[in-house]
Amino acid sequence: MNILIVEDDLDTAAFIEKGLLQHGELVKHVASAQEGILVASSTEFDVIIFDRLLPNMDGLDAVKVLRASGILTPIIILTALGDTVDRVDGLNAGADDYLVKPFDFSELYARLKALTRRKPISKVLLSLSLGDLVLERTSRKVIRAGRQIELNTKEYQILEFLMQTPGQLVTKTMLLEKVWGFSFDPKTSLVQTHVSRLRNKIDKPFDLELIKTVRGCGYIISDE
Amino acid sequence: MTIFFIASIFKLAHLSSEQQHELVDYIEEVQSLYDEDGLQTMLTELDLESKPIWNKKQSIERLSDHESIFSITQGNTLLVGSEVDIPFEAKPIWSYLDFDNGHEIKVLVYSKVLEDTLLLKVAQPNSYESGLASGVLVNVGMFSSFLIFIVAFLISYFASFRSQRTLLDIKKQMHIISNSPDSSRLSVKSKTTMPSEFASYTNEMLDKISALHGTTKTMSTGIAHDLKTPLSRVVNRLQSMRQDITDTQAIELHINKASQDLNAVISTFNNLVRLNAIESGKHKQKFELVNLSELVNDLALSYEPVFEDSGRKFSHSAVDNVICFGETDLLNQLLCNLLENALEYSSADANVWIRLQSHTSGALLQVGDDGPGIHLDDQPHVFERFFRADVSRSKPGNGLGLSIVKAICDVHDAKLVLLPNQFGAVFNIEIPVSSTPL
Structure with missing residues (x-):
């Protein structure tokens, strides 16, 4: 991926850059909103990481400028302001995702991956499949190795979300946001409990385990 | 005293209206004497048989002795009585007669046409009784004003003394409260000079401030425990990492534990930010x-x-x-x-x-x-x-x-x-x- 980081805090920028370089991504870092707008308008990136609190200009205003000038590159906002209202403001300004500082690098990376994978075509896919697992979106049927599996609403939503980005990390926070619509962390094993039940239905009766746990981070669905 | 004063005013009003009625009756009698027995009889009745002419000085003397003055005129000619120009009034009315030296006398004025151009005018001073009453009234008024002044002075002196005592009371009690703000309150008993409403509102305010103070204290304790404890553990972990710098496995354990502790701190902060955002109502x-x-x-x-x-x-x-x-x-x-x-x-x-x-x-x-x-x-x-x-x-x-x-x-x-x-x-x-x- 070719990624632009707009962040005035050099430590945070270095931390993100190092992580991305380790994953073999291409990174360009600028420290001001004006530079960010300039670079984003002249070069094509796969995703832009925009800090919210920048000197001289609010990151949200910069995002509005970019969107107004027709730049459709996915943008993730980083912020120290963590409340839902701020989050809604961020999304209304045209950002695609919103991450509260401090964050785990794996959380940021998982979100970047999800953003770049979110091609419009995946939205209209009527079925998602991975190995011998098929998820039919119209009938909400889940079939593995020819056997239909009964899932409750939450289990189905978790599986659908995982299958949209196979091989990519999906964090607990991402599931809470996408499946439950929570912007807060309920502290318990809510996500773990539901993923564990999903696993019992999807994986336990079969030889190959599709849903893998990345300790302390989240889950990956993959048939490798 | 006030009641007596008011009663006297009523009595005075009553006396003056009584005098008006009496004058009308008397003049009616005089008129009938004139009608029946002629002018001379009438003059005798009025003690005017000698047909005197009173100049101004004599007129004033008569009036001062509470005696009426009369004038009987034919056309513009004074036949008998006072030279003083008594105003023509068809009904008895209280009026002031002006004398040259600025002297004014209050009189009851009444006029009666006896026959064609023959006109009888009367100016009757206050009756003795009425004069006495009004004299008494003036004295009583002055005395009661003086009394009211004394009473008002005493009341205001007492009130200022009382409010000064209240202020001293408040000062004293505030001093006690400042020494133990959570346990002392103003006394709301009726025997103190402090208005009980003031005391209860002040106490209510103190209770609220104490509650806020309590919250701040609990928060400080909470922050001390919830933030200091994990931060201290992180410091310990960092020291352990220095000691175990060559042991990769131990380093990883320290990093995981330190991360857990720091995440707890951040979670506390996130919750505080969230709580404040909710409370702000945005x-x-x-x-x-x-x-x-x-x-x-x-x-x-x-x-x-x-x-x-x-x-x-x-x-x-x-x-x-x-x-x-x-x-x-x-x-x-x-x-x-x-x-x-x-x-x-x-x-x-x-x-x-x-x-x-x-x-x-x-x-x-x-x-x-x-x-x-x-x-x-x-x-x-x-x-x-x-x-x-x-x-x-x-x-x-x-x-x-x-x-x-x-x-x-x-x-x-x-x-x-x-x-x-x-x-x-x-x-x-x-x-x-x-x-x-x-």
Whole structure:
């Protein structure tokens, strides 16, 4: 991926850059909103990481400028302001995702991956499949190795979300946001409990385990 | 004294009107004498048979002796009586006669046409009785004014003395309060000079300030415990890392533990930020109609397996289509925090429930468990920031969960109550509902 980081805090920028370089991504870092707008308008990136609190200009205003000038590159906002209202403001300004500082690098990376994978075509896919697992979106049927599996609403939503980005990390926070619509962390094993039940239905009766746990981070669905 | 004064004024008015009537009667009599027996008889009756002419000085003398003056004129010629120009009045009327030296005399003036051009005019001074009464009245007035002045002076002196004593009282009591602001209050007893309303309002204000002070103290303690403890552990971990710098496995363990501790600190901060944001009311601009019944059912289904895995029995019931005006995310957190609380503090085999029912003035939401509940002493404090019944703070959490619940209820104008006399912790929330369909 070719990624632009707009962040005035050099430590945070270095931390993100190092992580991305380790994953073999291409990174360009600028420290001001004006530079960010300039670079984003002249070069094509796969995703832009925009800090919210920048000197001289609010990151949200910069995002509005970019969107107004027709730049459709996915943008993730980083912020120290963590409340839902701020989050809604961020999304209304045209950002695609919103991450509260401090964050785990794996959380940021998982979100970047999800953003770049979110091609419009995946939205209209009527079925998602991975190995011998098929998820039919119209009938909400889940079939593995020819056997239909009964899932409750939450289990189905978790599986659908995982299958949209196979091989990519999906964090607990991402599931809470996408499946439950929570912007807060309920502290318990809510996500773990539901993923564990999903696993019992999807994986336990079969030889190959599709849903893998990345300790302390989240889950990956993959048939490798 | 005042009553006597007022009564005297009435009496005086009565006397003057009586004199008017008497004068009319007398002149009527004189008229009839003239009509029946002629002018001479009439003059005799009036003691004017010698047909005197009184100059101004003589007229004044007569009036001063409380004697009437008369004038009988024919055309413009004075036949008999006073030279003083008595005004013509068809009805008896009180008037002032002007004399050259600026001397004025109050008289009752009355005129009567005896025949064609023959005119009788009378000027009668105050009767002796009336003069006496008005003299007495002036004296009484002066005396009572003096008395009123003395009384007013005494009252104002006493009032200022009293208010000065009140101020001294307040000063003294304020000094006592400043030494022990949480326990001392102003006395509201009637025997003190301080107005009891002032004392109760001041006490109310002091109570509120004490409560705020208490919250700040609890918060400081909370921050000290919840932030200092994990930060100290991180410092220890960093020291251990220096010692184990060559042992990769040990370093990884230290990093994991340090991260856990720092995450706890950040979570506390996030909750504080969240709590302040909720309390600021800025979420209100995002309020919309929310189907509370669906929200409760959804959450119940999500939490059912969590409670089941923990060994507790979980049940839920919700009436359909309860619509309220609020924010889904906040309402979700409200219920999650209460359910998390039940999960954390109820006994391992407890029954936990969530219910949504119609209520007289809205909807009634209840989240409860059947034991062991919250200790009676702790119940009044459960919604305070950083309050934890577990003083050792050994269990995870930061004592902000129920404060957030309270703040969410407040922003939704909902009434939150921890029900007393229950086996477990049972929270009732009365939420105003919207009659508008979704």
